[in-house]
Amino acid sequence: MSSNTGYSDKNAKSVNIQEPEERDTDTATDKYIKSSWERCRDQYKMTPDANVELVSLSESEVRQRREPMEKLLSDSEEVFDKIRTVSKQSGYAVLITNTEGVVVKSYADSNISHDLEQKGLRQGTLWSEKTVGTNGLGTCLTECKPVTVFAEEHYGFNLHNFSCSAAPLISPDGTPFGALDISTYASGNRLYQALALNLVCETADEIEAIVFKNAYAHQRVISLSFSPLRPETTALIAVNDSDTIIAATTPLLLTLGCRDRYELVGRKFQEAFSHNSEHLESSDVVELYVRINAKSLKLFATLLHHSASETQAKSSQSTLSKRSEPNSLAAKTEVAGNQAEDSPLFNAAGKEPLLLKQASRCQRIVNKGISILLQGETGTGKEVWARALHQSSERADKPFITLNCAAIPESLIESELFGYGAGTFTGGLKTGKVGKIQASNGGTLFLDEIGDMPIELQASLLRVLAESEIIPLGEVNPVKVSLNVICATHRDLKELVSSGDFREDLFYRISGFQVALPSLREREDQPVIIEKVLRALCLDEENAENVQVAPEALKVLCRYQWPGNIRQLKNVLQYAMCMREGDLIQLDDLPDEVFAEPATIEHQADQFSYAPPSRMVSMAGVAEEGTEPQTLSEKEELEQVLEQHRWVVTRAAKALGISRSTLHRKIKKYNLFIDEAAGQLDSMS
Numbered sequence: 001m002s003s004n005t006g007y008s009d010k011n012a013k014s015v016n017i018q019e020p021e022e023r024d025t026d027t028a029t030d031k032y033i034k035s036s037w038e039r040c041r042d043q044y045k046m047t048p049d050a051n052v053e054l055v056s057l058s059e060s061e062v063r064q065r066r067e068p069m070e071k072l073l074s075d076s077e078e079v080f081d082k083i084r085t086v087s088k089q090s091g092y093a094v095l096i097t098n099t100e101g102v103v104v105k106s107y108a109d110s111n112i113s114h115d116l117e118q119k120g121l122r123q124g125t126l127w128s129e130k131t132v133g134t135n136g137l138g139t140c141l142t143e144c145k146p147v148t149v150f151a152e153e154h155y156g157f158n159l160h161n162f163s164c165s166a167a168p169l170i171s172p173d174g175t176p177f178g179a180l181d182i183s184t185y186a187s188g189n190r191l192y193q194a195l196a197l198n199l200v201c202e203t204a205d206e207i208e209a210i211v212f213k214n215a216y217a218h219q220r221v222i223s224l225s226f227s228p229l230r231p232e233t234t235a236l237i238a239v240n241d242s243d244t245i246i247a248a249t250t251p252l253l254l255t256l257g258c259r260d261r262y263e264l265v266g267r268k269f270q271e272a273f274s275h276n277s278e279h280l281e282s283s284d285v286v287e288l289y290v291r292i293n294a295k296s297l298k299l300f301a302t303l304l305h306h307s308a309s310e311t312q313a314k315s316s317q318s319t320l321s322k323r324s325e326p327n328s329l330a331a332k333t334e335v336a337g338n339q340a341e342d343s344p345l346f347n348a349a350g351k352e353p354l355l356l357k358q359a360s361r362c363q364r365i366v367n368k369g370i371s372i373l374l375q376g377e378t379g380t381g382k383e384v385w386a387r388a389l390h391q392s393s394e395r396a397d398k399p400f401i402t403l404n405c406a407a408i409p410e411s412l413i414e415s416e417l418f419g420y421g422a423g424t425f426t427g428g429l430k431t432g433k434v435g436k437i438q439a440s441n442g443g444t445l446f447l448d449e450i451g452d453m454p455i456e457l458q459a460s461l462l463r464v465l466a467e468s469e470i471i472p473l474g475e476v477n478p479v480k481v482s483l484n485v486i487c488a489t490h491r492d493l494k495e496l497v498s499s500g501d502f503r504e505d506l507f508y509r510i511s512g513f514q515v516a517l518p519s520l521r522e523r524e525d526q527p528v529i530i531e532k533v534l535r536a537l538c539l540d541e542e543n544a545e546n547v548q549v550a551p552e553a554l555k556v557l558c559r560y561q562w563p564g565n566i567r568q569l570k571n572v573l574q575y576a577m578c579m580r581e582g583d584l585i586q587l588d589d590l591p592d593e594v595f596a597e598p599a600t601i602e603h604q605a606d607q608f609s610y611a612p613p614s615r616m617v618s619m620a621g622v623a624e625e626g627t628e629p630q631t632l633s634e635k636e637e638l639e640q641v642l643e644q645h646r647w648v649v650t651r652a653a654k655a656l657g658i659s660r661s662t663l664h665r666k667i668k669k670y671n672l673f674i675d676e677a678a679g680q681l682d683s684m685s
């Protein structure tokens with residue numbers, strides 16, 4: 001067996017080898033088949049007379065690959081039953097692979113499909129294009145597009161008997177997580193295969209919709225269709241509490257003619273559809289207009305379900321209105337009145353109106369299993385807020401564990417998080433170590449500076465969050481954990497997602513509800529915060545209970561820009577406490593930094609790693625919107641590489657060493673949608 005497959009030779013079984021003839025790529029009619037033949041010849045170095053062998057994985061290797069897809073397979077059982085019924089009648093085998101092309105599940109319900117099983121169309125075989133050459137599953141996964149590979153379109157001569165139609169299975173973040181295929185013996189009639197491709201696409205859409213609804217079970221999900229009488233069940237959109245579109249399914253993107261999912265995802269629903277999604281009511285069909293790529297379309301929207309916070313708000317409102325009808329204003333007042341103003345969250349909010357509102361919202365969702373992401377500059381009180389959330393929750397008497405991803409070396413984050421078994425590391429503790437995740441079991445894990453988490457670890461964290469179990473390093477048995485994770489960052493995570501430095505699926509997993517903590521200079525309650533921090537410091541010093549800030553000193557403090565926010569304020573007041581004589585902090589007691597002009601403050605800001613999102617430089621070095629295009633040569637280089645890669649964005653991005661979304665933005669920025677290229681553009685990649 002070829003050694004580059006990564007699978008053990010002992011499992012390799014070859015099938016039915018014949019001598020193929022020279023393959024003329026110009027005879028391939030379908031553009032995907034043509035590109036695939038070229039890849040086989042040029043990239044995989046498959047010579048036309050090479051043997052095409054099938055790799056069969058061992059049962060445990062297959063189990064390992066099926067495990068992450070187990071939930072999907074059980075959730076989609078009904079959909080699989082439908083396609084199995086059709087396949088049984090028509091003599092097709094149904095195959096589901098992971099992204100490597102390993103068949104993790106197959107159904108063979110007819111005599112023909114049993115026969116196909118014997119030929120290798122069964123669980124455990126590997127159908128990656130790199131290993132087998134042009135084939136339905138492998139080429140579909142490589143192109144990330146539905147394809148039919150009919151008879152002699154297969155690169156391997158020994159596969160010419162087959163006809164396969166496959167469609168990618170797309171996760172809510174737009175990345176494929178596998179492929180679905182139906183295959184049979186090739187007959188002379190291509191029409192059957194066209195129908196098969198249709199069936200496989202529709203089934204893949206239904207599976208995508210199921211995964212989507214599960215992933216956004218706590219968000220507002222809306223279905224959109226062209227006809228009020230036929231509500232589309234697979235064209236779905238998820239919108240968060242701020243009315244921002246956070247995900248859309250492939251059928252919807254195709255319906256709208258989006259060339260890129262970010263033509264929709266990330267936009268405000270109100271701006272895209274001229275309607276606030278909050279105003280959609282379940283069961284009512286609402287007519288909407290959307291404008292994408294200079295095309296205006298009429299659509300019909302149905303709200304499938306509310307977000308968790310809305311549902312909660314609605315149920316508490318209805319309870320209240322039952323008690324205090326007919327005056328709904330009175331009900332609202334009662335909600336406000338019920339909030340314990342001295343609760344940890346209200347205490348952290350001070351008198352800042354924006355934060356008081358957030359405190360009230362957080363109070364409602366804190367025990368609802370909704371992940372909360374805290375965003376704000378350094379020193380704005382993200383950890384204080386996280387602790388307040390923990391103290392306000394049902395987990396208050398359980399541990400609150402913090403991990404600052406920016407403060408420890410990347411190489412240690414994994415063992416800090418997951419812990420390790422006895423004797424796992426040379427130099428590690430002999431007894432092993434319990435990781436932070438396990439230590440926070442039942443309580444709260446606060447992941448500070450989540451934007452600094454290494455990308456490889458993000459996948460492991462996502463798995464832990466999805467499955468609520470960890471496997472400590474060097475151990476084999478998983479440990480169940482009850483997790484409440486609060487994440488915080490001073491970085492613009494969306495920007496990191498765009499530049500490929502932060503996983504989009506993790507972003508949505510950790511940001512069920514976002515709290516933006518304002519900088520100190522933006523706060524309306526500066527004097528209140530100054531007083532509060534001063535009082536806390538006075539408690540630490542004997543006979544300091546009467547210390548006050550003189551009015552002119554207070555004016556200077558309120559005018560200052562505070563790049564280091566409340567942490568810096570604390571340091572400044574500590575200094576002033578040492579300098580003061582008597583009970584009054586005077587102008588002279590303040591450090592020089594607070595007299596700096598705003599211009600110098602920007603410089604200081606860098607020292608405090610103060611980086612407001614609007615000034616953030618993207619990781620891939622892309623100029624921000626509105627800035628001048630960098631150079632003409634960058635545009636030329638992009639065009640050249642895109643041409644080389646036939647406008648398959650995924651491949652071109654890889655060649656350029658940038659993420660797909662960054663390349664999409666550059667394509668837009670330089671207006672590279674020339675007509676003939678636009679047609680070929682790998683839009684959904």
Ligand SMILES: Nc1ncnc2c1ncn2[C@@H]1O[C@H](COP(=O)(O)OP(=O)(O)OP(=O)(O)O)[C@@H](O)[C@H]1O
Pocket residue numbers: 347348349350376377378379380381382383384385448490532533566567570
């Ligand atoms: N609302 C508040 N009232 C009083 N002190 C506060 C408040 N918020 C924050 N502080 C103080 O400011 C300092 C910084 O707070 P905290 O560590 O929570 O900020 P942060 O945003 O998590 O910072 P970083 O991003 O650098 O981790 C701490 O000393 C904290 O006690």
